[in-house]
Amino acid sequence: MSVTLPPDALDGFRRFSRFNSPYPAHDDGCAVDLYPDAVRGLSPVAGVVRETRTVGCPNRSYAANEDHLIVVDLDDAWCRRTGADSGTTARILHVIPEVSAGDRVEPGDDLGPTTRSGFFGQWVDDHVHLGFRAPGASALRASGSLPVDVDVPVDPIPWDGTGTVVERGPTHVLLDAPTHPDPGETFAAIASDEGVPLDGGLAHYAGGGAFGREDAAGDGAPTADPTARLDEGSPATLWGTRVGVASGRGLAWDPVDVLANGERVVGLSLFAARDAGYGAKVVCPDREFAVGDAVSLDVVPSDDPIRLGVG
Missing domain, CATH: 2.70.70.10 (Glucose Permease (Domain IIA))
Known part of the structure; x- marks a missing residue:
């Protein structure tokens, strides 16, 4: 149930x-x-x-x-x-x-x-x-x-991983991109290369999820069921790199690192949002980004990925 x-x-x-x-x-x-x-x-x-x-x-x-x-x-x-x-x-x-x-x-x-x-x-x-x-x-x-x-639809937001820092916290920065397609009206989330809205901490938590998938008819329209997920075993990629595979109700992240301007950061927070202040949240306690800095993110395979536990 x-x-x-x-x-x-x-x-x-x-x-x-x-x-x-x-x-x-x-x-x-x-x-x-x-x-x-x-x-x-x-x-x-x-x-x-x-x-x-x-x-x-x-x-x-x-x-x-x-x-x-x-x-x-x-x-x-x-x-x-x-x-x-x-x-x-x-x-x-x-x-x-x-x-x-x-x-x-x-x-x-x-x-x-x-x-x-x-x-x-x-x-x-x-x-x-x-x-x-x-x-x-x-x-x-x-x-x-x-x-x-x-039971709400979540729109996929294509994004190339680039943006400008608009807010700096003690352990994270917020970027001005991607922008929400319809703020205040619908929920939306950063999409995988396959067009699937992603959820979770990439990849600083062990697993993530997907808010939706393309319908079975293959016409590219979102399913009526917003909780539909990638088929079991289907891969999810981001910026050309495989980041995980559908497993159970979620995604098992691959061993990958998130890079910001070429250097490893803790990760990227993924969620569904409908507010106008939507933008990517980069978890980076050891990086000194300032408001106004340009940031380019990438994902690469890793031999020692960051995984945060509950301790």
């Missing part, structure tokens, strides 16, 4: 990703990270809060040393809309709860402020982590979530 989020579950969120994380909860697309327009955590689901908990997380100098879990018993009607069995529960993380057990929530309701959790990399923006558990399964364990799909 999988849970398919309807379009209204993403109201108030500007970006989303199922694979851009090293944590087991995201393995094989079993969770989705939803990036809000503001610093408030919105509910993507309808139901009744069962409980809230405060949990420990990795100690990071740039983040809080505790996180929060909100468990929601989903309404039967919401379950039917999403293909979930009656009794399915939702797990929401990275929000300081301003709701309590017994409170009813609907999509778009304010749950509380987001928090910068120690589970985040320093380059990761505040977001709402959402996963689901089957009826009777523990909602408190870190693993065991159901596969998640998202």
Whole structure:
């Protein structure tokens, strides 16, 4: 069984990703990270809060040393809309709860402020982590979530890997390219050479995913099912280099390095976005790019690729 989020579950969120994380909860697309327009955590689901908990997380100098879990018993009607069995529960993380057990929530309701959790990399923006558990399964364990799909189309954005730095963070830069084809209206993501929108941390996390593929008729139009993926075993290439192969619900990255102006960086963040500020995010804590610098990215095979774990 999988849970398919309807379009209204993403109201108030500007970006989303199922694979851009090293944590087991995201393995094989079993969770989705939803990036809000503001610093408030919105509910993507309808139901009744069962409980809230405060949990420990990795100690990071740039983040809080505790996180929060909100468990929601989903309404039967919401379950039917999403293909979930009656009794399915939702797990929401990275929000300081301003709701309590017994409170009813609907999509778009304010749950509380987001928090910068120690589970985040320093380059990761505040977001709402959402996963689901089957009826009777523990909602408190870190693993065991159901596969998640998202019922919105994601447009592929062809890109040659070049751009100019428009923002510098402590461990990343944002580029002015690629530009969103229709900001505010549709979700879009950087496309592989095959025209498939890509998801995940290339290649600093072990695996990624694809938001869509060409339809079976072969006319190049996106499928009606935005969660469709490359056929099992099909390769994905970027800028002429094979970067991974379809495996299960995601992509197993090949051993590759991302280069920026010819030198290795940690990687490239891949996600679906609909905001006008969309541009490539390059994870590069050891590089001193400045605003206004021209950057050209490439991907090359590697004997020792960077792989970030959960430690």
